[in-house]
Amino acid sequence: MHEENINSETKENDSIKPSNFIRDIIDEDLKINKNEGRVHTRFPPEPNGYLHIGHAKSICLNFGIARDYKGFCNLRFDDTNPAKEEVEYVDSIKEDIKWLGFDWGEREYYASDYFYKLYDFAVQLIKQGDAYVDSCSSEEIKELRGNPTEPGKEGPYRNRSVEENLDLFERMKNGEFPDGKHVLRAKGNLSSPNMNLRDSIMYRIRHAHHHRTGDKWCIYPMYDWAHGQSDSIEKITHSICTLEFENHRPLYDWYIEKLGIYHPQQIEFARLNLNYTIMSKRKLLELVEGKFVAGWDDPRMPTISAFRRRGYTPESIRTFAERVGVAKRDNIIDLALLEHTLREDLNKRAQRVMAVLRPLKVTITNYPDNLVEEMDAVNNPEDDLMGSRTIYFSKEIYIEQDDFMENPMKKFFRLSPGNEVRLRYAYIIKCDDVIKDENGNIIELKCSYDPETKSGSTASQRKVKGTIHWVSAKHAIEAEVRLYDRLFTDEDPGGHKDKDFKEFINPLSLEILSGCKLEPYLKDSNPGDRYQFERLGYFCADSKDSNKDKLVFNRTVTLKDTWAKISKG
């Protein structure tokens, strides 16, 4: 492995602690010594898909608070629905959190760890008359629940005796009934304007195999019943979740109070939305299952594993999570902000290298046939410690097709007939002749160089307007390069009622280039290594497909390209 400093941690600006309303609440709690001064959060993913950038925000929030307040953050898998959950997801979630740079220590928990405890809590509520077994079908329950403007109605089973409820519930647990036969419900308030309080379902019967408890259980707790009690068991002080659970908070509090157990505080914040991106796990799963992308870690996905594979650094994602802030209003963050934090980080750390993606052969007619010159190239102008490397120059080189224009438009500073350009770290060349094939395609350029202009020489002061990158033909190595662009053409692909989000998939989101010419320095690159291809962008050796025999690079992000703006407008 090239042990560049890009693979090591760099300092972030976390000397300035972020301020937000949640930290304000914690500060106030600490002031009155609530929870004996403890701060304990948790990150509670459901293992039913891969984590995405929105989860990264939540991870940074929860683990960041624990870190800054010298508290703890638990990792707790919310695995209460065996139908959707898999160990593959558990493993990927752990990997992603670690990669982001957070550590849950020994505190890896599962809601399923508490199934017995939860069962006992349920028995307690039944005995108190606060829960009952309902034998209505789901359709009947829905019917009786009413709607936001009309109160619900009492069903025929609501006033069963405690004994009968206890008996039925135990038999539910023992597997005496088929799926859907009964449910356990909280005895709430059927006319509450908050639908969540209208006898929320606590348990349903599911004869299903669970990834951790196997076939031990055939009743599974619902989210509302499992979550708050799990928080309480773990003595979580601040249970931070997203806005859609706001209406659930009264129920969260109700269960805790009825049970008389430790009362964590639920606080809701607005989830992250990114333009040109879809964040719904259901839709992401649809993209994966429908083969619209190559998998959860396809570099076009907004998942953490995809960002990793694409070449994003964990630091840049953490910085991003900090910059987007935490508040309660709905937001759509500009993708440009994420790309900015990425470039900012990569600019400081990425090894520079020259690579020609769409090669155009250039023969330097007045250069000696067999001469090879060695030149010194700076590895990172932002970091002297990264040193320099040797590059090779010879009579035949490749330049980028985009760096030549037969009929240059104004402000085109690169190569054109009769014009000069500097070859980075080498000489100034002039285009004398354009060679075309029978179809009129440009296949080669004949140029002449000015021997007096070698980089670094005292006589090299002559200025030309443009500098381009190049690779010596005889020294070049080949690679496949995958150019990734945004997956959707619409700013809000999921926001159209009349159109399916998949209609907005960008047909140009992936372009695969083969036969790209790289400077030989890259031959030892390892999967995951990140580079800046000068003047093009940041690239990362693909972690799955790149190897010694076939190098594959993913474009992480382009450099800012003011020329693209000029040439378009």
Add this chain to the structure above:
RNA sequence: UGUCCCGUGGUGUAAUGGUAACACAAAAGUCUCUGGAUCUUUUGUUGGGGGUUCGAGUCCUCCCGGGACAACCA
């Protein structure tokens, strides 16, 4: 038309009754052997009405707008 939540430049976030700020984006310029980076500059903001106050983005009130909620999902 029930309950809850939310409205600050184009996008986000801050200002905790006292000069509306920061970042991104956009635009102009500087510099440059990366049309990158750097540096400089510019544009542009408190949803509306009423009230309290010496003073309101902030407190009160009404209105307007947006979002969430009627899975045996989380």
